[in-house]
Amino acid sequence: MISKEQERTEEKETGRLEAFSDGVFAVAITLLIFQIPIPHGGSLLKQLGGQWPFYTAYVVSFLTILIMWVNHHALFRLIHRTDHLFLILNGLLLMLITFVNYPTAVLAEYIEGSDGRIAAMLYSGTFIVIAVLYNLLWRYASGSHRLLSKRADPLLIATITRQYRFGPLFYVVTFLLAIINAPTSLAVNTLLALYWAFAGRAKSPKTEAGAR
Amino acid sequence: MISKEQERTEEKETGRLEAFSDGVFAVAITLLIFQIPIPHGGSLLKQLGGQWPFYTAYVVSFLTILIMWVNHHALFRLIHRTDHLFLILNGLLLMLITFVNYPTAVLAEYIEGSDGRIAAMLYSGTFIVIAVLYNLLWRYASGSHRLLSKRADPLLIATITRQYRFGPLFYVVTFLLAIINAPTSLAVNTLLALYWAFAGRAKSPKTEAGAR
Amino acid sequence: MISKEQERTEEKETGRLEAFSDGVFAVAITLLIFQIPIPHGGSLLKQLGGQWPFYTAYVVSFLTILIMWVNHHALFRLIHRTDHLFLILNGLLLMLITFVNYPTAVLAEYIEGSDGRIAAMLYSGTFIVIAVLYNLLWRYASGSHRLLSKRADPLLIATITRQYRFGPLFYVVTFLLAIINAPTSLAVNTLLALYWAFAGRAKSPKTEAGAR
Amino acid sequence: MISKEQERTEEKETGRLEAFSDGVFAVAITLLIFQIPIPHGGSLLKQLGGQWPFYTAYVVSFLTILIMWVNHHALFRLIHRTDHLFLILNGLLLMLITFVNYPTAVLAEYIEGSDGRIAAMLYSGTFIVIAVLYNLLWRYASGSHRLLSKRADPLLIATITRQYRFGPLFYVVTFLLAIINAPTSLAVNTLLALYWAFAGRAKSPKTEAGAR
Numbered sequence: 084m085i086s087k088e089q090e091r092t093e094e095k096e097t098g099r100l101e102a103f104s105d106g107v108f109a110v111a112i113t114l115l116i117f118q119i120p121i122p123h124g125g126s127l128l129k130q131l132g133g134q135w136p137f138y139t140a141y142v143v144s145f146l147t148i149l150i151m152w153v154n155h156h157a158l159f160r161l162i163h164r165t166d167h168l169f170l171i172l173n174g175l176l177l178m179l180i181t182f183v184n185y186p187t188a189v190l191a192e193y194i195e196g197s198d199g200r201i202a203a204m205l206y207s208g209t210f211i212v213i214a215v216l217y218n219l220l221w222r223y224a225s226g227s228h229r230l231l232s233k234r235a236d237p238l239l240i241a242t243i244t245r246q247y248r249f250g251p252l253f254y255v256v257t258f259l260l261a262i263i264n265a266p267t268s269l270a271v272n273t274l275l276a277l278y279w280a281f282a283g284r285a286k287s288p289k290t291e292a293g294a295r
Numbered sequence: 296m297i298s299k300e301q302e303r304t305e306e307k308e309t310g311r312l313e314a315f316s317d318g319v320f321a322v323a324i325t326l327l328i329f330q331i332p333i334p335h336g337g338s339l340l341k342q343l344g345g346q347w348p349f350y351t352a353y354v355v356s357f358l359t360i361l362i363m364w365v366n367h368h369a370l371f372r373l374i375h376r377t378d379h380l381f382l383i384l385n386g387l388l389l390m391l392i393t394f395v396n397y398p399t400a401v402l403a404e405y406i407e408g409s410d411g412r413i414a415a416m417l418y419s420g421t422f423i424v425i426a427v428l429y430n431l432l433w434r435y436a437s438g439s440h441r442l443l444s445k446r447a448d449p450l451l452i453a454t455i456t457r458q459y460r461f462g463p464l465f466y467v468v469t470f471l472l473a474i475i476n477a478p479t480s481l482a483v484n485t486l487l488a489l490y491w492a493f494a495g496r497a498k499s500p501k502t503e504a505g506a507r
Numbered sequence: 508m509i510s511k512e513q514e515r516t517e518e519k520e521t522g523r524l525e526a527f528s529d530g531v532f533a534v535a536i537t538l539l540i541f542q543i544p545i546p547h548g549g550s551l552l553k554q555l556g557g558q559w560p561f562y563t564a565y566v567v568s569f570l571t572i573l574i575m576w577v578n579h580h581a582l583f584r585l586i587h588r589t590d591h592l593f594l595i596l597n598g599l600l601l602m603l604i605t606f607v608n609y610p611t612a613v614l615a616e617y618i619e620g621s622d623g624r625i626a627a628m629l630y631s632g633t634f635i636v637i638a639v640l641y642n643l644l645w646r647y648a649s650g651s652h653r654l655l656s657k658r659a660d661p662l663l664i665a666t667i668t669r670q671y672r673f674g675p676l677f678y679v680v681t682f683l684l685a686i687i688n689a690p691t692s693l694a695v696n697t698l699l700a701l702y703w704a705f706a707g708r709a710k711s712p713k714t715e716a717g718a719r
Numbered sequence: 720m721i722s723k724e725q726e727r728t729e730e731k732e733t734g735r736l737e738a739f740s741d742g743v744f745a746v747a748i749t750l751l752i753f754q755i756p757i758p759h760g761g762s763l764l765k766q767l768g769g770q771w772p773f774y775t776a777y778v779v780s781f782l783t784i785l786i787m788w789v790n791h792h793a794l795f796r797l798i799h800r801t802d803h804l805f806l807i808l809n810g811l812l813l814m815l816i817t818f819v820n821y822p823t824a825v826l827a828e829y830i831e832g833s834d835g836r837i838a839a840m841l842y843s844g845t846f847i848v849i850a851v852l853y854n855l856l857w858r859y860a861s862g863s864h865r866l867l868s869k870r871a872d873p874l875l876i877a878t879i880t881r882q883y884r885f886g887p888l889f890y891v892v893t894f895l896l897a898i899i900n901a902p903t904s905l906a907v908n909t910l911l912a913l914y915w916a917f918a919g920r921a922k923s924p925k926t927e928a929g930a931r
Contacts, residue, residue, distance in 0.1 A: 106745030321530030533742030
């Protein structure tokens with residue numbers, strides 16, 4: 084009886100953490116639009132055309148944060164408890180998610196100049212850190228079943244652990260490409276975002292169903 | 296029994312997607328105020344008067360996003376499940392909703408100059424894309440009853456499908472008007488927003504009641 | 508039975524509208540901080556001292572929006588249904604709430620110059636419109652008990668109607684003061700905000716209890 | 720019976736206040752990223768290197784607000800009622816939380832110049848005020864058990880009261896350090912944030928469990 088009540092209290096706590104995280108995701112993803120500067124004077128068509136790096140970076144960052152939000156939710160379907168360290172790890176993840184606004188603007192600003200490669204490295208580097216933080220968060224939560232629901236499917240847990248392990252590698256590739264050529268790195272980041280959005284999780288409804 | 300539990304889980308998932316979407320809508324609609332620049336120095340009355348395009352664009356964009364939020368809610372009263380592609384389509388819709396901030400500021404900035412028509416085309420063009428995305432989202436959700444509640448009224452579904460089909464046409468009209476004259480296009484967009492806000496859904500309480 | 512289910516559906520709808528409104532309130536009140544410009548170079552102490560109008564306007568606007576949020580909640584404790592026009596009236600109210608950011612910055616920018624009185628009139632004028640919109644919203648919701656809970660205390664309804672009627676008058680006074688002297692008008696707005704925050708609703712717990 | 724219903728109503732009210740507060744926390748913490756200016760032109764690496772005060776201030780402020788959010792939640796696990804004065808005290812706390820954006824940017828802007836100490840005093844001074852407001856809020860809520868849950872553990876209440884009493888002292892120390900040297904003060908603020916994030920509440924899961 085006490086166990087039931089405590090379980091409910093714990094799920095409520097987790098729900099609040101998720102709601103706060105969703106709030107930060109929602110604000111961070113919406114603020115991206117402010118990274119596109121409003122043109123002033125001059126030929127508008129020419130100005131809009133010259134802003135292609137801002138549009139591209141906006142779309143890629145939006146899709147990437149969107150996919151990260153989807154992943155965050157997928158984790159919280161399995162996580163039913165929180166503790167102090169988990170709150171902090173999740174907070175660090177949110178810090179990096181909101182930070183994405185900064186490299187997005189820097190990349191758009193510098194991609195066409197001689198420092199484009201540094202800007203592209205900063206951009207992909209941010210995504211590497213985020214992917215590593217997702218691994219840390221998940222390892223901490225799933226290690227010896229620390230914060231997971233008792234009903235979490237072991238097969239699904241193993242699948243997530245395996246998928247997450249490879250997450251940072253993709254961004255390491257775009258980081259290495261950035262050392263050679265900035266637009267190519269951004270192009271591959273675009274393809275990655277589109278792939279994950281439209282193809283990468285085609286089987287997720289099934290695995291998601293297995294989460295309960 | 297299992298079906299009941301799963302149904303509840305699915306509705307909870309849909310509720311979270313809706314809460315996240317509401318968060319993005321709330322931030323996007325509030326950020327519009329930042330598109331009105333704060334005047335510095337000079338005669339204040341004259342400066343305020345010169346900002347009429349910013350006030351107009353602010354009101355029209357606010358009302359338009361507000362109506363889109365009302366529509367989004369109306370859809371989610373019928374939608375009781377989600378899947379990965381639906382999450383992404385909804386995300387694209389949210390991307391365009393937050394994007395509205397940009398053409399709003401561009402229109403206000405350029406409407407009085409020689410590039411006003413291009414700015415007005417950008418503005419109405421954004422609304423066309425949003426209206427098309429609403430159709431895609433709804434078609435995907437309602438097609439072969441994919442994500443709808445079992446209790447969704449078929450008559451209401453047909454009505455929404457029919458209404459949405461005409462949605463983009465209104466903005467095609469203001470887009471075509473923009474090619475001729477920017478202020479006229481903005482004026483018609485204003486009338487459309489006012490009409491939908493104060494008259495267009497006069498019968499909605501009834502049809503809404505039919506949703507359950 | 509049907510009546511019970513429908514009642515629950517309606518309360519859920521109202522809950523969502525309130526959550527969306529809370530989101531807009533939360534963003535609008537937080538964005539106020541961006542109206543204080545970050546000083547660059549020069550003597551910092553001198554610059555901070557010169558920014559007193561920004562600090563004052565920030566505090567007054569924050570407290571005023573906070574009190575408006577408290578009032579908004581008080582209304583929604585009595586309102587248990589929504590309809591399309593109510594959604595729009597509430598949306599107009601939210602539009603003006605987010606708009607407060609603009610006159611706040613204009614007032615701080617101009618209060619010390621010769622156009623300070625115009626800026627102060629814009630500031631108090633915005634609050635007049637908001638107070639009138641609260642009356643419209645409440646009159647529409649409470650008129651012939653349109654959207655109220657059946658259990659709403661008639662005495663409390665009458666009290667709110669009476670209090671709201673006088674709301675705009677206070678801001679008419681600060682508006683008239685603005686015609687004469689801007690700092691005086693701001694000072695009275697400050698006193699009003701402090702009074703409502705710390706004294707004005709001393710009896711509210713009791714009347715609130717009567718709401719159920 | 721009436722008591723049960725009223726209790727539920729009161730908890731719902733408290734839940735709404737908490738959701739609104741979470742919204743303000745989420746927006747305030749996300750907006751911090753806008754305090755890092757986007758570099759324009761020049762050598763990017765050099766510009767990024769020159770922005771170290773902005774990165775440091777960003778991380779410290781983010782962690783500090785994150786910890787304050789954790790504390791806010793811990794309080795609301797014990798608080799089950801609200802009244803008007805509590806709403807206002809909580810609102811003042813939220814005002815200072817959103818205000819953190821301003822001294823963060825001022826500190827980053829001035830830390831390397833001759834006015835760095837004034838900027839660092841403003842920064843630590845803001846945290847002193849926040850820590851004092853937490854004490855006020857808690858004292859008001861817990862005084863003669865005014866707004867607490869009946870089941871709140873007296874031992875836990877006493878522990879919080881004792882811990883909070885010392886909260887402002889830490890920031891008084893960094894404030895005094897700021898009078899002497901700005902970077903040292905920021906460094907100690909960084910250590911404090913890291914300590915509270917990763918060590919300070921190691922025992923909290925236990926005490927938290929005692930809250931119910």
